[in-house]
Amino acid sequence: MQSQVEPYPVFEKKAFQAFDIFRNELSPSDYSLVPFFFFLRKAGVLDRILEGNPSDVKAQLKDLVFDYVRVASTEGKLDLVFETLSPVIDRLSNTTLLDLVRFLASFDEVSFQQHFEELFESSLYRASKIEGRAGGQHLQPLELSRLVSSLANTPAGGKVYNPFAGPASLGVLMERDVAYYGQEIDPRTWALGQLRLLAHGKATENQYQLGNSVDDWNPASLKYDLIVANPPMGMRLAPCYENEFGRFKTVESFFISRALKDLKEEGKIIAVLPQGFLFRGGVELKIRQLLIEQDLLEMVISFPGGILSNTAIPFALLVINKAKADKGEVLLINADDFVERVSNKERRIQYAPLHAAITNAEESNGFLRRVSNAEIATHNYNLHPGRYFIEEIEPVKPDEPLVELGKLLKEVRGKKPQSATKGRLILLRDLKAESGNFYLDTRQVEISEIPPQAHILDRSALLLTVRWNTLKPTYFKFKGDIIYATKDILACEIDEQRVDVGYLIKELSADYVLEQIAKYRTGAVIPYISKKDLFQVKVKLPPLEVQKERLIQALLTKQSSEQAKHISDLTQMRLEMFREFASARHSLNQYLNGISSGVAATHKFLLKNNGKAISLTDKFSETLGTTVEEHLNSLKGKVKLMSELLASLEVKLAKKPVEQLDLFNLVKEAQHLFADPELFSFRLEIDKESLKNGNRSVIQPFVIINKDDFFKLFSNIVENAKVHGFGSRKGNIIKTDISYDAGTESLILVIANNGCPLPKGFNKNLYSIRGEKAGNTAQNGIGGADVAQIVRDYNGKFDLISDEDSDFPVSVKISFPLFKQ
Structure with missing residues (x-):
């Protein structure tokens, strides 16, 4: 009677106990060995180990893998995978290997065969997740791979080139009637990719090579129907790489430029790139201009950060199509609403609704727009989607129009310092974060070396920071003293005939203004807004007397709120004073435990070396790699911390x-x-x-x-x-x-x-x-x-x-x- 297939979640939970078997002998970076052994179990390689000598499992494993390679149609690919992973296997003890083989043999055969491909992929993703961003085997999220695959539409018999292929995430999803050419530079990553293709039965019809996609681009010298890649983000190239666009500084510009040359007349490029490619200047600007002017760019989908396993930065998916159907326009999609938060550290693309939205392509939904090439050109070929999704703000009252900042502000272009000098230099930290106190106190500005890029402020001006997420609007009142500002601070004269200084600064912190600014900002790590974009932001502009009334009301409301907070803080302070001694006692116990553990370790060390000469440079702990002197210094450090904690109790009220x-x-x-x-x-x-x-x-x-x-x-x-x-x-x-x-x-x-x-x-x-x-x-x-x-x-x-x-x-x-x- 055939056994009943276990539900996959139940089977997976049991199978994942394999990770626990490795726990004490391998680092998390080596957990990708688990799916490798799942494959060997599927191939029947492990069956004969239990029949052999249990004291020599490694030698048996090697012989059995080579025996399998000789009879199976893997074209020697498993042999190369085993050779690559052998150094990790060698770190395992025979006991652990035997425990693993016995554990895998205990699987229900029918359930294992039924669930193998899903189990293999799940275990690979789990190993990658455990390894974390500091590791090297980064898997492209399955949902992103499925999206890329769905956008490919490669014709039957078509050729696909996948440089920077990683562990063959796209090769696994490619239809069997296309010729796949993958290329990956890291041997461990390549081995896992080859293993994936073997596990999915796609190794024989695909070519997946160990190679450098930069130095050995398109080794087959073919023209392709699809060139697809997720190049290593932020990778810098040596000065020797250049073409008609200029010198390639990033791998992104290298990839797009080379891919365009090797594409068939009706071919397509799909690229996963950092959002910086959408707005940076130099070579990347020239490439974007070419894509728009030659009407090659079909689609840009922007994603927030936190999705990829190897970086937290936002990214974009670009579709470049020589045979695009909708000429003269680009489909821009903001995919923020199609990303779910799985945990505080992980976000996941919702593939099904996103794919449906792309298929339907209705502009009324607020996250999708068809933008003409002409409009993109007016934005200097900036493809950052935010600027194309700014909602038009309707005036609340007829006498309260919305006015662009460019009509209220005029940039102050101060002179550059003539030579190296010292003076008061306004830095970003000197600007105000709150609208209630917006005047710059120049006495608090430190005297420092003036950089060549700084400029002199010789008149009163509104100071704004164009970097980071806040403008920090601050008003500088010129009193005749020479003062300087850094290049990241935009100085502007205010048309005080139309707008009150305090009111304008208050409005610059209003939600409707901040939402506009956020749409124009670019940059994942340090957000930036250009002067041109900033001056397009609109503010509400009632009559001057109404502006002043609203400012006074806002200041009174803020003062009342601060008074309530002050009373609450005083109450909390009293409570904390009573709790402080209990907290100190808890901390002292922790330090004492540490000292006690250290003393015990010292005693153990002395007993071990009884009668021997001991030097401060002797190895004290093999685990930590510390010397006797370092151990004693650690103990002294704990004693010092105890002393400082006790001393701090006497001056707890001091700052x-x-x-x-x-x-x-x-x-x-x-x-x-x-x-x-x-x-x-x-x-x-x-x-x-x-x-x-x-x-x-x-x-x-x-x-x-x-x-x-x-x-x-x-x-x-x-x-x-x-x-x-x-x-x-x-x-x-x-x-x-x-x-x-x-x-x-x-x-x-x-x-x-x-x-x-x-x-x-x-x-x-x-x-x-x-x-x-x-x-x-x-x-x-x-x-x-x-x-x-x-x-x-x-x-x-x-x-x-x-x-x-x-x-x-x-x-x-x-x-x-x-x-x-």
């Missing part, structure tokens, strides 16, 4: 000293300070892509904070993980992810652990209550209250994320404002 600190270094120092290698290991992952400042430098991750407060915050999160999450488990990890969110201009810190999930119903609010019991241990959860308070003290935000299906089920997400120099 804490804060510093400009590098968050990366701060986390590394905290990890070193609170390390407990016998119980857990630390991991640090930095999303460097999110910190890239367009074509310029990398954003410096500075925050303003008291160092002791940060250590207190970090140690409390660590202590809660140790007490409530780990228990006596092995293989414990505390992982810290750092990224930058351009939307909020904040540095994001996510501290996660792979311990036990939080109890059902336990949330951020309970975590923040002082003394709340937490976890299966029901021990005191006082640390969460301190985390919440410290984050509030530095104008940050925090969230508690619980996901019991994740490998890191408990995460504390913290955001601190980026300090902009």
Whole structure:
């Protein structure tokens, strides 16, 4: 009697226990080995291992794979995959390999064969998710691959070239009646891609090569019906790459230019590119101009950040079609409404409704527009979709028209400094963030070296920052003293015959104005608005006397709100004073635990080396790679922190000293300070892509904070993980992810652990209550209250994320404002 097929979710949950078998011997970057063994199980390679010598599993595995290669029609491709993955397999013990083979043999055969392809893909995506952005095997989201595939419409017998192919995400979805040529430079990624094609039975009819798509572009020298790619975003090219457009600085311009040359007369290009390609100048501007003037661009779909596994930046999907049906126009789609938030860290494209919207292409929906090539040309070939979706604002009253800023403001073009000098230089941080107090106090502007790009302010002006997400409108009253402003500050004279200064500054913070500005802004990491676009923003302009009345009313409302907040703050301060001693006791216990653990480790080290000469340079811990001197310095550091905490209690009401600190270094120092290698290991992952400042430098991750407060915050999160999450488990990890969110201009810190999930119903609010019991241990959860308070003290935000299906089920997400120099 044939066994009943298990429902896929049930089968997957059981099969994914394979990841746990690898947990103690492999790093997360090697978890892609799981789908490889699923494939070997499907191919029957593992069946004979249980019949052989259990002490020599690796040798058997190698022989069995080579035996399979000889008889199977894989053209030696599995042989190359095995050779690439062998260094990882060699790190596994025979016991672990045998445990895995026995576990895979326990699968219900009918269910496994039925669910194999779905299980293979799910395990590959799970491995990629565990690996995170710091890893190398980045999978294109399935929904994005399906969208690209649906837009291809490659004719039967057509040829497809896929440079920068990654692990063959598009090759897997291609129809069997097309010739697929893929190319990937990374051996591990290529091996996984080859394995995917084998798993889906598409390896023999497709050509998927290990190669460099830049140095060895189109190695077959063919013309193609479709050229499709998701090139590595932000990749810079050496100066030697150029053509009629000029020198290629980015891989995006290289790809589009080369693809155009190798396309058939009715061919199509589909590219996943960073949104910067839509508006940057130089070579990319020339390419966009060619695409519009030759009527090749068919569609641009823009997506928000947080979708791709290897970067948080927004991106766009471009369709270039030599045989496009709708001539003289481009279909622009803002796909923000077709993206769902799966978790605080993950967003997913809703493929079905997005595909339906593209198919129907109705302009009345607010997220889709057909824009003429002529209109795009008037915007200097800027393809950023936001500017084409600005809704027309209707005047509320006849005597309250909407007026463009360009008709109220006139740029002040001050002279450049003649030579190197010092003076008062207005920086972005000197501008005001609030409309209530908008006058610049020049006495607070620091004296510094004046850069050549600065300009002199020799008259009163409204100062606006054209970078970041706020204009920070500030009024400079000229009093005869020489003062300078940086190039990122736009200085404008105001037509005070038409608009009141205070009223205009208030309106520049109004929602309807900010919405317009957001549509014009470009740039994922550091948003930017040009003067031309800014001057097209409209503001409501009632008569002058009405403007002044509204300003006074707004100031009175703000004053009343601030008074209420002041009373609330005083009440909260009293409560915090009572709680402070309980908090200090909790922190002191943590430091004492750390010192106690350190002393015990010292005692163990001395017993081990009893009678031997010991030097400060001797290796103390193989796990941490620390010397005796470094260990003793760590103990001294904990004692110093205790002393500073006790001293701080005496001056609690005094203002804490804060510093400009590098968050990366701060986390590394905290990890070193609170390390407990016998119980857990630390991991640090930095999303460097999110910190890239367009074509310029990398954003410096500075925050303003008291160092002791940060250590207190970090140690409390660590202590809660140790007490409530780990228990006596092995293989414990505390992982810290750092990224930058351009939307909020904040540095994001996510501290996660792979311990036990939080109890059902336990949330951020309970975590923040002082003394709340937490976890299966029901021990005191006082640390969460301190985390919440410290984050509030530095104008940050925090969230508690619980996901019991994740490998890191408990995460504390913290955001601190980026300090902009």
